[in-house]
Amino acid sequence: MQQVVEALLEIFTWAGLGFGAVVAGVALVLFLLDGTWLPVRAVVETTGPQTAEPGTPVHRVVRWFDETGGVNEAPLSEAEYAQLGAHDMADIYYRRGWTNRMRLTPGSPAVRGAAQLAAGLAGVGVVSLVISWVMFFVRG
Template sequence: MADVVGLIAEVFTWIGALGAIGLAFLALVARIADGSWAPTRAVVEHTDEGSVVRWFDDQGAINEAALTAHDLESIGQRDMADIEYRVGWHNRMRLSKGSPLVRALVRLTFLMVGVAALAFAAGWIALIIEG
């Protein structure tokens, strides 16, 4: 029985370790592709056509982006909002700090590291019990 547990633990150790390495690589690529974002304060304007935010970027240019329904839920009826804008791009912003995709990939990486660590420990426990 300990041999079967040890074998299953080794398989999960390898799956967890290799999965963590792959996900960490994907998180790094996604972070690099996401680019640089800078925080700023934006003015929210509610019009008949919809709501927009306007802000000054690091070059002093005025930028504008339309708000989605999800953005409006976060902002509400406020006249000012803290946003992140893409450095070097015009009219590109988001309300969250950091990319949700990068955050998800990092969390999955840590989950796979946990799976590998637990399986590694289970394999050693099975080896000790067998001996």
């Protein structure tokens, strides 16, 4: 039974540390590809017909000035508009060097998820390694 536990700990150690390193590398690549996002205060506006009949789609956009003084505009999805509420102004993040790209969070959810997965896998590997060492010295 003890050999089975030691074998499982060995597998969890190598798999956790190995896959954790690979996923951390993926998270780093995703972070670098994500680019630089800068905070800005934007105006939330409704475009289209102001006296919309029932069933007519209403388009909501945010507009902001970027660091070069250019005016940018991006449409809001229903989920983004619900998250912002009925405010006239909103704090958003726009992509440096690109026009009309914005998001509501400072970091990418994909990067955050990959980093958390890498940390979890590495944590499993470290815990397995520590338990394996403790078992080795207690047995010895």
